[in-house]
Amino acid sequence: MKAIQAVTTILAVATLFTIPLLLDNYFVTWLFTLAAIYSIFTISWGFLERYSGRPSLGHASALGIPAYLAAISYNLGFGILTPALVSLLVIFLLYYLLSLKLGKKEFIFATFVISILLWVAAPRLVLGYGDTMVGGEEGFFLPHVPLKTIYLLSFLTLFITAMIYDFLARTGLGIKMGAVRDDELAAKALGVKISRMKFFASLLSTLTAVAAGYLYSFQFSHVSPEIFSVELSVFPLIVSIGGLSAPRMTFLSFALLFAARALNALAPQFHLVFYAALLILFPIFGRRLYAQG
């Protein structure tokens, strides 16, 4: 059974990776790359939910902070590696401390509030060079990176992330982390070090979120305040309706993004109606997921 799941993960990512190569179409490659980045982002959210029982309702902030810091650093003439380390530290500390201090309900609200505050604050961030102003509502530009490079990097990151995410569940550490998610008090009674488990869950989630943030911003060569939007924050929550395993999260991220594109062809932003319907039905599926856990 375990071997089947591992093979499924490899096959899922390999199949999705091959399609753009076979079709050799710019838009298809662009769309699959974006879907791969969304999948990494969703799995990053999954590390928090599956391994520490702290689902975030503001995970867009973990995507936006590295993207914004990279863009600001680039516009100021500095490199883009230092902001990665800074954002890694900031997001990790944020998630780790919040998961230590707050319960599940409070964590959800706290992450939501943080992402909204960043969404409101981001348009007010403006940099000036003499007469030129950059930032604000329009956001910041980044250097262009060829799509093929982003495509390869995205799928490579997705593959590594998905493998770690699923294989972790089979290790002793993963089982302890899962126990913390299911019942923190019972896990503590059995001698599991709660803070250590939350440390690893926060670290893994942050690492993948920073990678997704960089890939996302470089795919568009641009970052705007919309990266902190509620729409992005609820995306992993909606995807989790289908299950918390890596192949399911990957396939559903792709499916949801493609469905959103198709619905937008009917009317602008029509996908939000679909998202809203799924959010309303979320508690039904959420209970099923919790029962599985």
Next chain:
Amino acid sequence: MYFALEEYLPLTYALILSVVASVSLSSILFILTQKIGRETVGRTIIALGYGIALEEAFRLWYRTSYFLTVTTDIPLLFWEQLRIALFVAFIIILALFYLSPKGLKIKFIEEDAELAELYGVNTSLYSFFLLLISTIFVTLLGAISSVSSAIFPSMGWGPLVSGIVVYGIASQLGGVGMRVQLNVLVVSAILGIAFAVGGGI
């Protein structure tokens, strides 16, 4: 809703119909939260989804790229005073509820809804009643504010998110009953001042 009705109906009828429509919509939300959501987080997610659905429905139904305005001969100052009066009335009604014998049951529900139900409190009835009161007040506030606001289909999105943010912060401060309402007031005031100073509400 009020604006759409006000275009075709006398002001009083428009106001009454807006309240009826809002109560109907909030009743649907109540049924959804009772049938599907069983705890605070689930209910908040349902309310968020419902808010997005309504906003998108308005946007698709009333397609426009313009901001609309309500014109009236009554001075703006009167409408501002009316908003303050509505706020004061709301606080007084809330305080009266909490001071009444029913207030204890409401606090019990706030503290632990499941336990309250076990002790025989009709939690659904109280929840619906409170939702009704807040809906009526919010509808009246929306109607009064329409005179001094630019109106567009997604204008409800800001208050929806702000509401969750303010209550999210206020709930971290703990307490039940009027204590929570006071926390909400303080957080609203602090955030309002912060955004005003920061350059944009």
